[in-house]
Each structure stands twice: as C-alpha cells, then as structure tokens.
Amino acid sequence: MSSDPARVRFAPSPTGHLHLGGARTALYNFLYARQTGGKLLLRIEDTDRKRYRAAAAEGLMDSLRWLGIAWDEGPDVGGAFAPYIQSERAARHREHAQQLLNAGKAYHCFCDRNRLQELRRGRQSYDRLCRELAPTAARQRVQSGQAHVIRFRSPKEGSTTVRDLLRGEITVRNAQLDDFVLLKSDGFPVYHLAAMADDHAMGITHVIRGEEWLPSLPKHALIMRAFGWPEPTWCHLSVLKKPGGKGKMSKRDARQLDKAEGHSIFIHKLHERGYLPEAVVNWMALMGWSLDDRREDFTLAELQCAFGLEQLNASPAAVDFSKLDHFQGKRVRQLSATDVAAGIKPYFLREGLKPDEATLLKIVPLIQERIVTFEDAPQWAGFFFQPHVSPEPAHLVAKKLTPAESLAALQQARQTLVTLPTFERDPVEKALRALADELGLKLGQLLTPVRVAVSGQRVSPPLFETLEILGRESALQRMENATKLLKDL
RNA sequence: GCCCCCAUCGUCUAGGGGACCAGGACGUGGGCCUUUCAAGCCCAAGACCGGAGUUCGAAUCUCCGUGGGGGCACCA
Structure with a gap:
C-alpha cells in the first residue's frame, strides 16, 4: 500500500481567497505527500497578468498555514526547483514553445481577436487557418513584429487515451481537439503549457487537481507526449456542490452563505468566525474521501497515516455545513x-x-x-x-405563572440571596431549591425570572454557577432592576 | 450545440457478484437526563435512478435510457 515518495504540487492562481475546493485539493496533495514520505510543492500560477492580485498569494499561504497544510518547496521557502512563481519561469516556457515550433508540433498564428470571436459566435473552435502557413513566411511575419500566438498542432485523426486514477481510461477522438494556444501574444504561456512544463521540470509524480481540468486532460497528455516527457499519474478530484446537492457553488451562493448562515466557503472567513483548523480539515477530508464504514474523526496527523488515493470518491460531494459544526463542536469540547x-x-x-x-x-x-x-x-x-442588562420584561414571567406571581418569586429569591452567608454555587442552589419547595413552585419556575433578570436572556449558562461568578452585588442589583420591569408589566 | 465525468438514505459515505430484507456518520423525529439551552445516552424513520442483458445468483459486471455535474478563451 505504501508507495514511492511522491512529489505533488498545489498550484493556485493568485486571483482571490482560498476556498473550500482549493483547500481540499491542497489537503489531499499534502496528505499524499506525507503518506508516501514525499514532498508537497506550492507553485503560484500567475501567468494571467490581467487577473493577478498582489495580495492574493500571501492570503492563500496564510490560509494554508492556518489549516496546517505545510509545503516543502515554494516561493517563500525556496527549493531545488526554484523559482516557484510561474511568471518567473516564462523564459523557459518560451523556449519550450520554440522547441515544439522547431519540431513542427506547434505553429505561429496571426489571427486577431475579432476573427476568433467571430468563430466562437458561430459555435466553432479555431479553424486552423494558420496551421499550414509556411514556417519561413511565418517567421518573417514574426520578425517584422506582427502580433501572434503559438498554437499546438493537435492531431486531426485517431484518438487520445489517458488514464485517470479514479476513472480509468478516458478516450477522446482527436477530431474533438482544437489547436489551442500555448503562448499568448504577450509572451506568457497559457496554463496548459506552463503547468505541464513546470510539472515536468519539478519532477511532479502525481497531478492531483480538480475535476474541472478533466476536459483538458488530453491536451495535457498530448503536450507531455510531444516533448517525450513521462506522464505523471493523473488524479482528478470531484467538484464540490452547493449545500443541498444541486449545482456547483457559485460566487453568489458563497456570498449568500456568508451573510445568512454565518458559514463560508472561504478559509479565512472560517478562521475569522472562530472555527478550529482541525475541525475544518477533518470535515474537508471527508468530502470525497473515506477510510471505511466506521471512523470519521481524524486529526491532521492521523489523516497523514490513513489517507490513500485509492479511497477517493469520483462522484461530486455537496458541502454540508452542519457536519462542519458537528466536528467543530466536538473539537471545542476537547479543548483545555x-x-x-x-x-x-x-x-x-x-x-x-x-x-x-x-x-x-x-x-x-x-x-x-x-x-x-x-x-x-x-x-x-x-x-x-x-455593566447592566436589559431583559425583555415579558421574558421575566415564568411558565404557567402570572406576572404578579413571577414578581413575587423573584422578590423572594432576592430576599433569600441577600441573607445567604456565602454566595457560592452550592449554598445558592440549596437555598433556592428550598425556596421553591416552600413556595410550591417548580425549580424552573422560580429560576426563570432570576435567570432572565441576571443574564438578560431566556437561555443562559447554568444559573447557580452564573450567580456565583457574577457575584452577589451585581446579581442582586440586576434582580432589583428586573423587579421594576415586572411591576410595570 | 459538441465533448467528458458521475449516479446507494435529505447530506457525506461503506460496499466491488452470494457474508446486504444494504452498514456508519451528520441532520431529522421521539425518549431519558434536566434549572433554561446545550452536551451525553437510547430508540426510530430514511437509499441501491429506470430498463434490458450476463449469471444459479447483481447495489456490485455490460449496454441503453434518464438525471445530475463539469468543460468547450491569447483564464487558470
């Protein structure tokens, strides 16, 4: 069951906060690395300069650290395969593109955006207009400074088969593939090229990433094969659906959740809300992975031992915050x-x-x-x-008692407490219980006005302890104030 | 529209031809405990998407439907 040390990576693009889906992908990568005694790399994929946000990478790292997901190589800690910021590797990517160009496996394309947009409007992918341009002519146009991209020359016939760890063989007809862009006109690589080149350069053995990448998997395999690189093991995780199970979590859903439920799919928000990282981790781990039919409680350390790619589930999972709250409550209760x-x-x-x-x-x-x-x-x-509380007067009235009866009970209770030798929990309880008996009231009936008087609320922590902690002076003062409220009722 | 993936209680899941009138967890309902609210303990309801096929036998394998999801950019 234990495998060779894996080299895996989490490769987010710095466009926003770390969310559940990303965090869970990072977690699985981390666990697999630890499980095999391998390494987790963090690589920032910032080749889209339009969407880049300077603060995002730091935020991403903060969230990962908070969760306890530690990487062995990355932009901050360095490593033998630096740099780990993808944009800093653009020169290498350009070389790779050139390499494919020389091998006839890629070509220059001069089509402008308007033309491509037209094509897309007609529900058509790129028509390969530039595919058969003479290389020398193309080179000339490039030299004259004409804007261009470099496209991959996809096979037109046959089919491509790739093996995914969770889904087995996936085959697509090559006719379905298009001549996708490798290098943008700004000289930056597109994800397909950059990620594959970096994965290869960094010795990545397993690509564990979201299902949204599955459709482009054949492209990635084709790139790897075009270079003659060995393919990593591909493992595509299922997507997370929104609570209730219908549909993928959208930005709007996320916002609504934040407001209405006090829940969030953003890790930094969960942190702010006072969730424990271990609870979040335990919860996330179980969305798409399970050990067996009995154990659900895991610490991060335990997950490192128990985790396995084999137990991953290929079907989509709906996010369930009540389960998070369950783990959270449990963890809080275990704390010192x-x-x-x-x-x-x-x-x-x-x-x-x-x-x-x-x-x-x-x-x-x-x-x-x-x-x-x-x-x-x-x-x-x-x-x-x-300093003081303002109860809702009506709340001071106990069940099955009139306001007047409640007032009387409260006053009697106050009287009892005034004369008590000490204000500790046990004597307080003893005295109030005796009083309830004496008055022919249920304990709860006597305690309700007291509770509401001292805490200002209908539900509170246990009353006797509350009274002791609050202290006699404050407690009596609050009961006194509540008496007035009851009289006015 | 085209391509790809997925399919067990409301939700997360176990199961991988006979051990399954399908097990666990969250949630829900009820009960116990009880000073409110929790926590804890106990009990209950609750699922193999449909149809063909393979087989002595199918939740499990195959095919077809259906449903759900993802993707079709000079974004990642």
Whole structure:
C-alpha cells in the first residue's frame, strides 16, 4: 500500500481567497505527500497578468498555514526547483514553445481577436487557418513584429487515451481537439503549457487537481507526449456542490452563505468566525474521501497515516455545513479551558467587552459545550462583562405563572440571596431549591425570572454557577432592576 | 450545440457478484437526563435512478435510457 515518495504540487492562481475546493485539493496533495514520505510543492500560477492580485498569494499561504497544510518547496521557502512563481519561469516556457515550433508540433498564428470571436459566435473552435502557413513566411511575419500566438498542432485523426486514477481510461477522438494556444501574444504561456512544463521540470509524480481540468486532460497528455516527457499519474478530484446537492457553488451562493448562515466557503472567513483548523480539515477530508464504514474523526496527523488515493470518491460531494459544526463542536469540547479562553477572548473584545482572564476562565466550563464556534461565546456570556442588562420584561414571567406571581418569586429569591452567608454555587442552589419547595413552585419556575433578570436572556449558562461568578452585588442589583420591569408589566 | 465525468438514505459515505430484507456518520423525529439551552445516552424513520442483458445468483459486471455535474478563451 505504501508507495514511492511522491512529489505533488498545489498550484493556485493568485486571483482571490482560498476556498473550500482549493483547500481540499491542497489537503489531499499534502496528505499524499506525507503518506508516501514525499514532498508537497506550492507553485503560484500567475501567468494571467490581467487577473493577478498582489495580495492574493500571501492570503492563500496564510490560509494554508492556518489549516496546517505545510509545503516543502515554494516561493517563500525556496527549493531545488526554484523559482516557484510561474511568471518567473516564462523564459523557459518560451523556449519550450520554440522547441515544439522547431519540431513542427506547434505553429505561429496571426489571427486577431475579432476573427476568433467571430468563430466562437458561430459555435466553432479555431479553424486552423494558420496551421499550414509556411514556417519561413511565418517567421518573417514574426520578425517584422506582427502580433501572434503559438498554437499546438493537435492531431486531426485517431484518438487520445489517458488514464485517470479514479476513472480509468478516458478516450477522446482527436477530431474533438482544437489547436489551442500555448503562448499568448504577450509572451506568457497559457496554463496548459506552463503547468505541464513546470510539472515536468519539478519532477511532479502525481497531478492531483480538480475535476474541472478533466476536459483538458488530453491536451495535457498530448503536450507531455510531444516533448517525450513521462506522464505523471493523473488524479482528478470531484467538484464540490452547493449545500443541498444541486449545482456547483457559485460566487453568489458563497456570498449568500456568508451573510445568512454565518458559514463560508472561504478559509479565512472560517478562521475569522472562530472555527478550529482541525475541525475544518477533518470535515474537508471527508468530502470525497473515506477510510471505511466506521471512523470519521481524524486529526491532521492521523489523516497523514490513513489517507490513500485509492479511497477517493469520483462522484461530486455537496458541502454540508452542519457536519462542519458537528466536528467543530466536538473539537471545542476537547479543548483545555485555557485554550477555549484564549480562543473566545478576541470575540468579546470585538463586541467592546473587556473580559478579565480570571472570570473568563471561570466561564469557560459553563459555555464550552454550548458554543460551536468561538464567535458564539459573547452571545452566551457577554452579560458577565456588561455593566447592566436589559431583559425583555415579558421574558421575566415564568411558565404557567402570572406576572404578579413571577414578581413575587423573584422578590423572594432576592430576599433569600441577600441573607445567604456565602454566595457560592452550592449554598445558592440549596437555598433556592428550598425556596421553591416552600413556595410550591417548580425549580424552573422560580429560576426563570432570576435567570432572565441576571443574564438578560431566556437561555443562559447554568444559573447557580452564573450567580456565583457574577457575584452577589451585581446579581442582586440586576434582580432589583428586573423587579421594576415586572411591576410595570 | 459538441465533448467528458458521475449516479446507494435529505447530506457525506461503506460496499466491488452470494457474508446486504444494504452498514456508519451528520441532520431529522421521539425518549431519558434536566434549572433554561446545550452536551451525553437510547430508540426510530430514511437509499441501491429506470430498463434490458450476463449469471444459479447483481447495489456490485455490460449496454441503453434518464438525471445530475463539469468543460468547450491569447483564464487558470
């Protein structure tokens, strides 16, 4: 089962943030590299100068680092096959194009954009007008400075067969292929050329990438074969569909998700929202891969051992955020109190609250199993750090009690707490339970007005602990205020 | 329009000719616990896209449909 050390690469184009699909591709590449004791390369594919965004590459790397996906060679760490910025390799790509030109496997094309656009309007691919131009004549036109591209001379007859690891043999009739561009008129290579040339130069053994590349796989194989290079193992991952399972995730869907659900397909957003990288990784790993029919919980380290290309699934997977929340909740519950405290603190600060360490640490056990993301913490425990709370008066009324009865209960509770020798959890509980009995109330009925009074909300962390942490003074003050609200009801 | 890929519960999936009246997980419903909400535990409902064929036997192999997805740039 264990194979030779693989050299794999993640090769994003720096046009935006890292999203789920890309991250999952990166993850699988990383896992396979580790699994085989090989190397993961990071290569920035920036040959499209129109879409290039300077900040994007850094953002991409930040997201990968956060997830724990470490690369062995790349633009920042260097490596034996530098440079890892594709645009810096353009001179080599031009040489490669020239090589194919010399071999008669490529040709100059002088057709302008208008003509190509016309062709496309007629639902027709490039008509190969320049294919049979005499090479000497073509060279002359190039020398005279005429704008041109270099196209691949695709075979017109026969068929091309390529083997994909997950799908077996894929065969296309060569008549379906067109004479695609290798080198643009700005002298930069197109993906097909650049990626293949770099993959070969960098000794890539397995190309693990998204399914969207499958249709151009024959082109890539043909390029490799034209140069006489050995082909890597091809492995095309299925696409991710949007939640619900219908359709690919679009930019619009992504935006909607961000707003409405508090979820996101962007890794940096998940980070901002207080998700744990290990939860995200565990979740992503399972979209298109599974070990067996029993185990679903994996740390990154465990995945490195368990992962295998053989267990990859070729069918598309729908993104399911409730499953992410499940992994996230589980992971949060496993964290130490100090880790949770450190994790949630920024979110209190963001709300303008100033939590002190000691109190924060006391609160953690109360909310740890109630929060999903760190971002959830303030809505559970923000009231601890607010000077006062403003409950909705109607919420102070307990189930099956009238406002007047609730008021009475609240006042009695307050009275009880005033006289308590200490304000610790256990005595508080004991006293309130006794009071409920005495008043002939269910504990919940007595506690509801108290809870809402001190926390300002209907659901809160466990009340007795809450009272202790809040302290007598603050708790009594809040109950006093709530009394007034109930009287006005 | 043309090309390519995919097809098991709502979702992620196990399964690869007999071990499957199809297993797990998320979610959903119900119950227990209980001071609200969670967490935890227990139970339940829930799927092999359709049709032919191969075979003693098909979720599993083949073909044809259908459905879904991806791609058809001087973008990656």
